[in-house]
Amino acid sequence: MRHDDLSIDTLAVHAGLPGRIDGAVSFPVFHSSTYAPRDDADDEVRYTRLNNTPNHLQLAAKLAALTGAEAALVTASGMAATAGVLTSLLAHGDHALFQADVYGGTRGFASQELPRAGVAASFVALDNPSSWAAALRPTTRLIWVESLSNPCVRATDIRGVVAFARAHGLVTVVDNTFASPVNLRPLSLGVDLEVHSASKYLGGHSDLIAGVVAGSRGRVAAVHERLERWGGCLDPHACFLLERGIKTLALRVARQCDNARALATELAAHPAVAAVHYPGVGPDPIPEAVRAIFRGFGGVFSLDLA
Structure with a gap:
């Protein structure tokens, strides 16, 4: 299936499906926590905490298609996605920029948790681009913005943010929760990583908590590695609910x-x-x-x- 030839309506329903399993029209829920090695991969470990069960992999493939990413990862919550991204990109002594009116959970993590790891954070007004450069430090590594701010719904100049980030060697991360892939695909504009709280538009029915990370294979793999250690995985049944909700996105x-x-x-x-x-x-x-x-x-x- 060539994803670039299909509408997002079609991708939401059909992308990521590996084929019907024993004739099942809907992708089944795999409740097994542990899997025996496949014949062609004796050293493979498949385990729910590693986000590599059939439900995780099928859902990740669908999300990658929806966002236009090389790879995607589902997490236990939007904040698990946020924490995984930030800790995969930042180390002791680093500095990061965040938009001033960023979501409260993200602001709390940036202002309280990152300093405990020796990482500094500054907050910049997105409606005043001339002030961004003044906030830079030699140790600045990334800029984090929201496509539509939560809760004031201010639309961000994503192209302007990407241009600024590239000019200064920064990684660009966009929280695309409030826009959803239906209204905006940030990766197509040059953004490095896209995150979502899938509890909102993607799930759509107020019956699950989940998060999403999408981007290049390398960057998503780095987040995956963090979450394997922290246990920020999504339950297979929640994967099923999220995949079902996405069909009507x-x-x-x-x-x-x-x-x-x-x-x-x-x-x-x-x-x-x-x-x-x-x-x-x-x-x-x-x-x-x-x-x-x-x-x-x-x-x-x-x-x-x-």
Whole structure:
């Protein structure tokens, strides 16, 4: 299957499926924790904690197709993905840049956990690119941004971030949770790693907690190695639920975008609302060059009461 010839609607349903197992239309759940070596791989260890059961591998292949990545990895939560990425890229003495209004869990990890490992973090305003260079240090290794900020839903100039990162030799990481692969594929814009809290749009039904890392094989393998040691694996049944939820991803996100824009527009004119924060609605400007990279802006908006 050539993924570049297929729509995201088709990929969400069919990508990653290795073929029907004993005629099963849906990919089965493999509850075995341990697997015997295959005949052609006597030294292979297959174990649930290693994220290499059939459910993990099938789901990772689907996620790689959806994001346009060489490889993908599912994790026990979005924060497991975040921790795995940051600790695979940063070491004692390093420094990292984060957008100022980053998700609270990520900010907490950057400001509290990273310093315990000897890693420094600085927070920069994405709407003031001229200030980014001033925050650089000789030890700066990466810049972490969100495609759509959580919770204010500010759209990020991903191309501008990538250009800045390349000019200064930084790794670019984008949390694409609020956009989803339906509305934006950051890797196609030159981003190095993409992360998700799959508990939101990807899962879609509020019945699982999971995370995703996608990117080059080498970078994903480095995250995988960290999580093997920390045990940040996803249960096979949760893999099944996530794969099932992804099948309706494109349909759900399209309707959620329409609903959010309609509701945000209506509330922007309500006397009890001082401001609505949703790209293209309310006081937050969005340059046309930024608008053009998104297919939509998701189903979340925030507001200030009058």
